Amino acid sequence: MAENGTLTFSEPDGYIAEFGDARINLTITGAGDFNARLTRLKLKHLEVYLACESLPRIAYISLPPEQVFLSFPVGTASLISDGFTLRNGDMFLHGRGESTHQRSDGACQWGFTSLSTKQFERCSKTLTGREIAPPHPSRVLHPARADVTRFQRLFKEACHLAEAKRRLIERPEVTRALEQEMLHAIINCVSANEARDNQTLHRHAAIMARFEETLRQRIDQKLNMPALCAEIGVPERTLRLCCAKFLGVSPTRYLLLRRLNKARSALRRADPSIATVAEVARDHQFLELGRFAVTYRTTFGESPSMTLHRDPQSEPAESA
Numbered sequence: 001m002a003e004n005g006t007l008t009f010s011e012p013d014g015y016i017a018e019f020g021d022a023r024i025n026l027t028i029t030g031a032g033d034f035n036a037r038l039t040r041l042k043l044k045h046l047e048v049y050l051a052c053e054s055l056p057r058i059a060y061i062s063l064p065p066e067q068v069f070l071s072f073p074v075g076t077a078s079l080i081s082d083g084f085t086l087r088n089g090d091m092f093l094h095g096r097g098e099s100t101h102q103r104s105d106g107a108c109q110w111g112f113t114s115l116s117t118k119q120f121e122r123c124s125k126t127l128t129g130r131e132i133a134p135p136h137p138s139r140v141l142h143p144a145r146a147d148v149t150r151f152q153r154l155f156k157e158a159c160h161l162a163e164a165k166r167r168l169i170e171r172p173e174v175t176r177a178l179e180q181e182m183l184h185a186i187i188n189c190v191s192a193n194e195a196r197d198n199q200t201l202h203r204h205a206a207i208m209a210r211f212e213e214t215l216r217q218r219i220d221q222k223l224n225m226p227a228l229c230a231e232i233g234v235p236e237r238t239l240r241l242c243c244a245k246f247l248g249v250s251p252t253r254y255l256l257l258r259r260l261n262k263a264r265s266a267l268r269r270a271d272p273s274i275a276t277v278a279e280v281a282r283d284h285q286f287l288e289l290g291r292f293a294v295t296y297r298t299t300f301g302e303s304p305s306m307t308l309h310r311d312p313q314s315e316p317a318e319s320a
Contacts, residue, residue: 012034044179050155058254077109095139096135128191157178208243
């Protein structure tokens, strides 16, 4: 039986937890209230996601090696994956077990599909007569118009069925037919495309993975550019170049945004009768409370005190 439905969210933590085996770190970069809507469809061999988000953000997406993942923009808004701008019709074929920086400059919609590497190889051999090895380095795909149009139609139908026709999608013959059509469309897009492969991109992606690992381990410690570069093993100019391409901001700005997002999450979870803004700020390496409050308001459009004293918001999670 297919698992399907639509979930809505008013905070990032619950939202990113719903992407199956994908691990996503979401850093909000714009002011306002975050809202997201996630439609998902889980078939026997294929998982389909449609995500709608209200604010600009940087997502660091880590994927398991035993699955093949495709991500792509939906509608007119573009996505930037590892520095490459993806527009309607473009796809990002994720390397096995690799991580990707994906960012948006405003509200966006994007799609995400995954299938096992064994199923990918089996389908590719059935359709093309040869096994297409799951990718190791990530690639940008530009499928032929006919192939991408067919895939987009099937993706839209899958999301519509998941949202509005629960009884129909639970019929085995419907799910089998839909899954087979989508698998064929995916293989066609992957096997007959103009792929952009770039060794410099792969080197920079490896640097950014080390950068993220350093932040994960030491984000609660005092960090500066010389310390970051020494830990990663690259010159400052190289790290700045990579961050500008992948993140759209400098390394120190990204570190600040990561810490601000962690502080915001902590303030939302805290009990205002016990916790204080000053305590939360200090816990996240903000030692000057006045500067923290100004930076926080500029980034999120509200004061940290307002975040702390908001009424608790239950996380909506309703199946459509």
